[in-house]
Amino acid sequence: MSYSKFPSTKKSLRVAVEFIGGPVPDVWADLTVDRDGGGPLDLSAAPRTVVRVRAADLREARKIRDRVRAEAAAEGRDPxxxxxxxxxxxxxxxxxxxxxxxxxxxxxxxxxGATGLSYVGTARGLAGLIADIHAVKVADGVTLIPVAGRVTVDNIIDGTLPWLRTLGLVEISPWAAEIGRRYVDGRGAALAS
Structure with missing residues (x-):
């Protein structure tokens, strides 16, 4: 799809996390910030600037992304x-x-098993998948939903995010480690298990 009315920019790859299934309401947080100095993403912004997609596979996710961007362009918004x-x-x-x-x-x-797209493996493998999702424009980023507790979150924070940063794909939020560890340690929502 072409959106020639609007200038093309290279969007920053974004990585968020959602902690679900705990005794308090679910928590969603952006673990990255925009490379141009913008802060974390805001799910409550009006007009809507963040769209979350749940898909059975990467092809479906790409179709939804293309549709969302086309709808924005049709409304006169920059996709x-x-x-x-x-x-x-x-x-x-x-x-x-x-x-x-x-x-x-x-x-x-x-x-x-998983109810949508899933990844089981190493921190570096997850970083490669996220980089590929961004490179081929399946999505502008991911919301990671940790399924197996602290080990998963620690590997995301200490492995996946730094690896993406070394590739020049993300800027890690200064609060990423605090966000991740806070909710895993039980001061916030528990992880799905």
Whole structure:
């Protein structure tokens, strides 16, 4: 799709996290900031600037992103003013084998597997998937939904995000580590398990 009416800009890759299933309301937070100095994304902005997508596969996610951008252009809005994030359930560990074991345990406890797009593996593998999602314009970023507790969150914060930063793809929010560890340590929402 072409949106020639609006100048083309290279959007910053965005990575957010959502902690779900705890005793308090679900928590969504942007772990990145815009490379041009903008702050974290705001889900409550009006007009809407962030669109979350839940899809069965990457092809469906890309179709939804294209449709959302086309609708914005038809309304006279710059499609680049929108950030489309695809939801991705994740289980990340130091070794892929350990992540697969955690996935089997988590999904057995929950009575089934992932409900949409998912990734089970290492921090670096997750970084590669996120980079690919952005590079081929499936989405402008991801909302990671940690499924298997603290190990997953620690690997995202200490592995995935720094690896994306070394590739020049993200600027990590100064609050990312605090956000992640705060909710895993039980001072906020519990992680889905």
């Amino acid at each position: 680049d003013s929108l950030t489309v994030l695809v939801d991705l359930e994740v289980i990340v560990d130091v070794e892929a084998r350990a992540a697969r074991r955690r996935a089997q345990e988590a999904w057995r406890r929950n009575g089934g």
